[in-house]
Every structure is written in C-alpha cells, then in structure tokens.
Amino acid sequence: MAAPPKPTRIGLAGLAVMGQNLALNIAEKGFPISVYNRSTSKVDETVERAKKEGDLPLYGFHDAESFVKSVQKPRVIIMLVKAGSPVDQTIKTLSAYLEKGDCIIDGGNEWYENTERREKAMAELGLLYLGMGVSGGEEGARNGPSLMPGGSFEAFKYIEDILLKVAAQVPDSGPCVTYIGKGGSGNFVKMVHNGIEYGDMQLIAEAYDVLKSVGKLSNEELHSVFAEWNKGELLSFLVEITADIFGIKDDKGEGYLVDKVLDKTGMKGTGKWTVQQAADLSVAAPTIASSLDARFLSGLKEERVEAAKVFKAGGFGDILTDQVVDKKQLIDDVRQALYASKICSYAQGMNLIRAKSIEKGWDLKLGELARIWKGGCIIRAVFLDRIKRAYDRNPDLANLLVDPEFAKEIIERQSAWRRVVCLAINSGISTPGMSSSLAYFDTYRRARLPANLVQAQRDYFGAHTYERVDVEGSFHTEWFKIARQLKN
Numbered sequence: 001m002a003a004p005p006k007p008t009r010i011g012l013a014g015l016a017v018m019g020q021n022l023a024l025n026i027a028e029k030g031f032p033i034s035v036y037n038r039s040t041s042k043v044d045e046t047v048e049r050a051k052k053e054g055d056l057p058l059y060g061f062h063d064a065e066s067f068v069k070s071v072q073k074p075r076v077i078i079m080l081v082k083a084g085s086p087v088d089q090t091i092k093t094l095s096a097y098l099e100k101g102d103c104i105i106d107g108g109n110e111w112y113e114n115t116e117r118r119e120k121a122m123a124e125l126g127l128l129y130l131g132m133g134v135s136g137g138e139e140g141a142r143n144g145p146s147l148m149p150g151g152s153f154e155a156f157k158y159i160e161d162i163l164l165k166v167a168a169q170v171p172d173s174g175p176c177v178t179y180i181g182k183g184g185s186g187n188f189v190k191m192v193h194n195g196i197e198y199g200d201m202q203l204i205a206e207a208y209d210v211l212k213s214v215g216k217l218s219n220e221e222l223h224s225v226f227a228e229w230n231k232g233e234l235l236s237f238l239v240e241i242t243a244d245i246f247g248i249k250d251d252k253g254e255g256y257l258v259d260k261v262l263d264k265t266g267m268k269g270t271g272k273w274t275v276q277q278a279a280d281l282s283v284a285a286p287t288i289a290s291s292l293d294a295r296f297l298s299g300l301k302e303e304r305v306e307a308a309k310v311f312k313a314g315g316f317g318d319i320l321t322d323q324v325v326d327k328k329q330l331i332d333d334v335r336q337a338l339y340a341s342k343i344c345s346y347a348q349g350m351n352l353i354r355a356k357s358i359e360k361g362w363d364l365k366l367g368e369l370a371r372i373w374k375g376g377c378i379i380r381a382v383f384l385d386r387i388k389r390a391y392d393r394n395p396d397l398a399n400l401l402v403d404p405e406f407a408k409e410i411i412e413r414q415s416a417w418r419r420v421v422c423l424a425i426n427s428g429i430s431t432p433g434m435s436s437s438l439a440y441f442d443t444y445r446r447a448r449l450p451a452n453l454v455q456a457q458r459d460y461f462g463a464h465t466y467e468r469v470d471v472e473g474s475f476h477t478e479w480f481k482i483a484r485q486l487k488n
Contacts, residue, residue: 004059007072008032010162012080013064013090015042019080021142022107022134022166024049027056029165034059036067068097075102076159080134083110091118100126103155107134109270112184112191119151119183128155133180133190135377136168144168146377147177148193150186150362168376173388176372181362188277188356189369192349195274195288197379198267199345200238202291202433207338208242210420213319214427215330219256222246225331233339236381265295274352281355285348286440287341290432320428330423336416339383341437343410346387347400348440367391401444410441 008031012023015037026033027050035058037043043060050058061067068075075098079090087106094104104127106115115131122129133148134141147167149156156163156179167177180186211217211225226243230236250257271292278285297304308318350366357364370388373379390403400406421438424431443449458464460479468475 004032004034004057004070008034008057008059008070009072009076010034010159011036011067011071011075011077013037013067013077013094014080015046016080017138018107018134018141020046020049021138022078022080022145023058024053024056025142025144025166026162027058028054029162030057031162031165032057032059034061034067034070036061036064064093065097068094073099073102074158075099076105076155077103078105078107078132080107083108083114087114087118091122095122095125095127098125098127101128103128103130103152103158105130105132105149105155105159106187107132109133109190109194109268110184110187111273112187115151115184115187128152128158130155131184131187133186133193135190135193135373135379137378140168140376140378144176144376146193146372146375146380148180148186148189148372149177150180150182150184150189153179153182167372168380170371170375173371173374173385176375176377178365178368178372180369181357181364183360183362185357185360185362185364189353189364191270191273191277192353193373193377193379194270195285195352196345196349197238198271198274198291198295199287199349199433200236200342200379202294203287203338203341203345203437204238204242205294206424206431206434207334209429210334210424210431211331213429214323214423215325215327215334217327217331219246219258229335229338233383234335234342234381236383237378238381262301263298264301265298267292267295271295274349277356278348278352281352281359283348283352283355284440284443285352286436287345287348287433290436294430294432316428318428320426323423323427325423330420333416333420336413337420337434340410340413340417340441341434342383343400343406344437344440345433346383350387350400365391365395366397367395399444401441414441 010026010031011034012019013036015035023033023035023046035043035046040062043062047058047060050056059070061070071077077094079087081087081090087108087110091104104122110131119129130149130151134145136145144167147163163177164175167175169175180189208222211222223243223246226239226246230239230243245258248257250260275285275289275292353364354366367388370384370391374384386405387400390397390400390406397403401410417438421431421435455466459466459476463476465474465476
C-alpha cells in the first residue's frame with residue numbers, strides 16, 4: 001500500500017459500501033484520508049475505486065496501528081460499522097493507538113444511549129467522541145449526505161470544515177449539516193428521521209394501493225401520476241424514486257418488476273426505537289406506529305395467504321366492492337390525502353424530538369433540523385422548507401398542525417382526505433397510515449374528547465381520582481356505592 005506523503009487529514013474505519021462512499025466523498029472534496037477495514041480485501045477495493053474515480057487522495061492500511069498513526073494530530077477517525085458490539089470492538093482496536101485529544105466519530109445508526117455511554121468512557125481516556133447520523137443511503141454518502149453530529153462540540157469544531165464540504169449542498173439554505181447538540185442527540189435525531197421515513201413510505205404505499213386496487217391504474221399510469229406529483233407540493237426523493245420504480249420492466253420475465261417483488265418489508269430497528277421512545281415520552285405518534293405495524297403484518301405473508309383463502313370461502317374477495325370511480329378525481333383526492341397525512345407524520349416526529357430535547361436539556365432547534373433534511377437525506381422534500389418557515393415564525397410552535405400555513409392547507413384538503421379513507425374502508429383496503437393520521441388530526445383539533453368517560457371509569461374501579469371542568473382540585477366519587485343504590 002502506498003503511504004501518504006504526509007499525515008492525512010482524517011481516517012475512516014469500516015469499508016462496507018456506505019463507508020467506502022463516504023471516504024471517497026471526503027477525498028474528492030480535497031481532504032486526504034486514510035482508510036482501514038478488518039477484512040483487508042475491502043481496503044484494496046476502496047483504494048482501487050479511488051484510483052478509478054479520479055486518482056483521489058485516499059490511502060489504505062491493513063493494520064490498525066499504521067492506520068491510526070497515518071492521521072494528523074489531533075486525530076479524527078470516523079467509524080462506519082454495524083451498531084452495537086462491533087462499534088465497541090472497533091473503539092477498543094483504535095483507542096489502543098489514539099492519544100489524548102484525538103477524536104472518534106460513530107457514523108452508524110446507533111442507539112443514542114450507547115453513544116452517551118461511549119462518550120463518557122472516551123472522556124476518561126482523554127478522547128473526544130461524536131455520534132453522527134448519516135442519511136442518504138449509498139448515493140448520499142458518495143455525493144452529499146445529510147449529517148447529524150451530536151456529542152462533543154470541541155470534536156465537531158475539529159471537522160466542521162470537512163463536514164460543511166462533504167454534506168449535501170442546497171442552493172438557498174447551505175450545507176445539510178449542523179451541530180445538533182450534546183450527548184446522543186445526533187443519533188436520536190437520525191432515529192426519528194428514520195421513523196418519519198417509515199411513515200412517509202407507508203403513506204406512499206397506501207396511495208399506490210388505493211390507486212391500483214380501487215382506481216385500477218396501470219403501472220404506466222402510476223408512473224406518470226407520481227412523476228407529476230413530484231413537480232408540485234409532494235416534490236421529494238421518495239415520490240421521485242416511487243415514480244422510477246413503476247417505470248422499470250422486469251429483467252427476468254414479462255411485465256414490471258414492482259409486481260414481482262415479494263410483499264414483505266424488512267427493517268433494521270430504528271422505526272421500532274422511534275415508537276418505543278414516543279411511548280416512553282407519552283408523545284402520540286400514530287402514523288409512525290401504524291407504519292411499523294404494517295411492516296410486522298407484511299412479514300406474516302404465509303398467514304395472510306391462508307387467511308385470504310378462509311375469507312374468500314366466506315364471500316370476501318380481495319376488494320369488497322368493485323366501485324366505479326372517477327379516475328381523475330381519485331388521483332387528485334389521493335394526492336391531497338397523502339399530503340395532509342404527511343403533515344401529521346412530520347408533526348409527530350418533531351414533537352418527539354422536542355419532548356426528548358426538553359427531557360435531556362439538548363436545546364434542539366427544530367427549524368434547523370428541517371433545514372438540514374432538505375437535501376441529501378431519504379426524507380428530503382420541498383415540504384421541509386415550509387416546516388422550517390413554520391418554526392422560524394414561531395420556535396415554540398406547539399404542533400405543526402396549528403401553524404397558520406399548515407392549518408390552512410389541512411382545512412383545504414380534509415374533505416378529499418376523508419373521501420379517500422372512506423373509499424378505502426368500504427373497499428376493504430387498509431390505509432393505517434392515512435386513517436391514523438386523520439384520527440390524530442381529528443383528535444387534536446377537538447376541544448373536548450370522550451376521555452372524561454375513561455377517567456370516570458378509572459376512578460370507578462381504581463380510585464384514580466379525576467379533575468372537574470368547573471371546580472379546581474382533585475376528586476374521587478364512590479361510583480360503585482351510588483350505582484348500587486340506584487339499582488336497588
């Protein structure tokens with residue numbers, strides 16, 4: 001391996017595709033980089049790619065010691081390895097050769113508390129630590145991701161110049177990176193980003209299901225509908241790739257590839273973490289939760305095939321009623337329902353981030369998060385500009401739904417939204433994301449809910465007390481005794 005002419009600016013350990021692409025991105029931006037991987041073939045592969053992709057200043061190392069020592073002091077090393085114990089193992093390997101003042105950055109999808117534990121352990125060794133969310137997939141890592149670094153501010157300052165150039169660049173709002181906050185805040189924000197992504201993908205899948213199953217749209221029609229939607233308020237990476245997917249023919253047979261893909265969705269855990277955190281913080285996140293449930297149910301493919309047979313025998317087809325619909329009207333209604341539901345999904349994600357920020361004292365800036373998600377990341381969308389403006393107008397906004405601009409948009413779309421959900425229900429098509437988003441909106445906008453009855457029940461059987469609408473204080477009623485007297 002050719003040694004660098006002088007110490008490199010930064011090191012990167014972990015050369016799966018994300019690691020390779022981020023390393024090449026850093027080198028391409030003019031920062032000489034050292035790379036290392038436990039299996040040396042990946043190192044050679046990355047060095048080869050650097051030569052092919054423009055003779056980039058990237059230097060490979062087969063052993064950890066020479067890798068660490070090749071980086072200029074104070075050393076900064078990014079790790080892109082699988083979350084959990086592989087991270088601890090990599091830290092152990094690297095820290096044997098690091099010196100006080102050096103810094104490790106974890107760029108994986110790590111549980112935020114693990115980052116906080118490691119930051120403390122590193123501080124005892126005199127080392128700095130950052131947990132940095134990286135979004136954008138393989139493509140983003142190579143050409144400009146959205147970066148969410150949290151932890152040591154001193155460590156962030158070491159590499160701010162690199163991150164500003166490596167991150168996605170959005171013409172009107174700058175590089176898609178900012179110092180998120182202390183502790184595990186970078187990982188937490190990336191986790192919620194992924195939760196919102198789950199919600200977005202589920203809502204798009206439901207729009208597809210309604211258009212295909214009820215509207216009888218062909219793949220060609222779906223391709224042009226989503227491509228058209230991607231020119232307006234729904235302009236986003238996920239809508240763009242959805243349009244692309246509908247246009248791709250099967251290379252192994254007749255028809256379109258999307259129809260041959262097994263209807264069973266995988267997951268790596270960040271969506272589940274998001275829903276668990278929402279429950280822990282008592283933050284309602286039904287759109288994100290329903291998208292997780294939809295993935296669980298999709299995994300029961302064999303059971304669903306058997307269930308379909310049982311219900312078909314009882315007169316239940318795949319679609320309950322073959323309704324004649326006005327295609328043009330349906331397409332427009334679904335577009336509006338998708339947009340309104342999306343607002344709810346983002347509102348839930350932002351509320352979760354704020355609740356955690358308050359609990360941990362992170363002082364996170366929601367408008368700034370919307371800004372860095374505008375480019376590079378999987379949920380990038382023109383819509384995020386509106387979210388940023390909403391928080392710029394009012395940093396203490398209780399919920400995106402009550403921002404004047406978003407409130408107006410939801411009011412304009414709610415009739416179409418209700419039509420789509422009703423049509424889906426009557427057709428026997430599940431739209432858990434759209435339905436739970438609508439329920440979230442309807443619950444949030446009502447000044448009085450039937451929760452008074454639930455609280456009365458709790459007081460009846462468990463003496464949990466209740467408050468009154470007309471008198472201050474806490475009350476308990478002997479409901480059982482009174483009810484018994486009334487029955488006698």
